[in-house]
Amino acid sequence: MYKSLAEAIRDAESRGKSLASVALEAESRDQGRPQEEIRAALRRALVVMRSAVARGLVGDMRSASGLVGGDAAKLREGPAGPLSGTPFRDILSRALAVQEINAAMGVIVAAPTAGGAGVLPAVLTGLADARGISDDAVVDALATAGLIGAVIAERASLSGAEGGCQAETGAAAAMAAGAATEMLGGTPSQAGHATALAMQGTLGLVCDPLGGLVELPCVFRNSTGAAIALAGIEMALAGIVFAIPVDEVIDVMGEIGRNMDIRYRETAGGGLAATPTGRRLARDRLVQLKKSDT
């Protein structure tokens, strides 16, 4: 697989191909598997993603601690806001839906991780449904997203414990932005700029879950992550160019992660987890959890 997004973009553009197609070629070569087999696995992932979105939007599942659940349905059916009826609001609700399902021990695709699993399905299926884009094209977009994620894994990190939330929902937003830009007709270069534009917006984001549980703020970080991805897509498709090359943005995300205080890396020692209310909620809910288990 590619270790540089710039190299993948050059490769694709010089041969008149998409990032999805060079990603599938590289994966097929690396793993010694035909491309059709890889596409079939991605298609299965898409089926799971769609069913997690649908299941989450019903809104009847709660996490073990009861801290999260039901907000995706609220966004779907609740009072109107300025963006009601737009793909934007729909995508926010889809991101919440998948992450609520994850917190309730439902089945999701960890893409790139379980904690950031809401962004990619929300952005890709939301935009595809709004624009009548085929599942084949969404499968291609998943290949592009996988390529971007692989480069991030190689150069930086995809783990909140290593690099904070910028490495989980931040990486997911970058992957979704690049993949959707290409899915909507953008060039490989534009996909690169969308990736960089989304990632610059999440640099420094800490991982601070209450009680160390993948619940709060993780569920909402997925919806705001999706929003940042949409901003990246919109700007890149308008022809906006981000001056810092995407590989350098990814490298600096890794550097920030390595220098991030341990309190901000999934330990519940800092950030929202360490606020007075964060501590109280975590304590109360964990006590409740023990009671419900016995």
Place this chain on the structure above:
Amino acid sequence: MVSLLDIIGPVMVGPSSSHTAGACRLGLLARGLVGGTPQRALLELHGSFARTGEGHGTDKALVGGLLGFRPDDERLRTALDIAEREGLDYSFEKTTIADDAHPNTVRITLEHNGEHAVMTGSSLGAGRVLVTEIDGYPVEVTGNYHTIVMVAEDRKGSIARISSILSERDVNIATLKLTRKHRGGDAFIVIECDDPPLDVALAEIESLDWVRLARRLDKVGA
């Protein structure tokens, strides 16, 4: 080398690849040591597994693995109830396994039809696991291969005999590691295979009079 399908996957029951999917895989590996769903299980949780395990469903995932459920099986959510129905008597304890043990570590002690097995393993992140000790012997089993774990008398020609049994059954060996506590003492052998070893091959190995124990740990990797 990073694979695209590692990034877009795995499909799993939430909420955490390390605390849920990895825990389930450790349960599955331990199950292999007694050849099926155990009657009794003691699960000693260390570090982050002990501190945040319940909220992440680590307890359900471990027990679900012991029941033979895979990381994407929705029955993990109700695994504790299912265990009661299926006669798996489990208990949890919080412990410190070692000061330098990985934060997500569990020691699993199993009993099944009079047989005992003890396994220590860690969940390394992204669903990857590493078994570090079986019945007091240090090992490194990742679950990425079909693995055979054996205790045998340390004698000449034992490896040749075992590999010929496996090759006769069309099983290709990927890695083989032998450790022993002292010369002439019991040898502990870990064989990672590309193909699932058939029960007949395992039975044949176990029937050798110098083999004390042979166990199969089915592949649980992606």
